[in-house]
Amino acid sequence: MKTLIIYGTKYGSTEKCVKQLERKLIGEVEVHNIKDGIPTIQKYDKIIIGGSIYIGQIQKEIINFCKEKEDELLTKTLGLFIICMGSEEMAKKQLNTV
Secondary structure (H helix, E strand, O other): OEEEEEEOOOOOHHHHHHHHHHHHOOOEEEEEEHHHOOOOOOOOOEEEEEEEEEOOEEOHHHHHHHHHOHHHHOOOEEEEEEEOOOOHHHHHHHHHHO
16 A cells, blocks of 8 residues: 655644654655645555644645645545644644634
8 A cells, every 4th residue: 555645844843743654654655745746646545634734724735735636635545634733622623624
């Protein structure tokens, strides 16, 4: 199984979390920073998407990626994560509004 972790980071915190996540996953894992462009996702079985929250929003590039690839993403096994400085409840609320 091939997994793609695609993420957005502003100050590097998300990238640090992605590196930890990558080490814990089994199988072939590729990591892609959304700032490097939109990757082709058809060759992956699992997609993990994440980013950081600033002023109540995740990176625009992550939002645009999800909108552009929505139909294809819905055919994959998906994982989502966010990095934020709020409480667990605040993080859940922000994740649900993205």
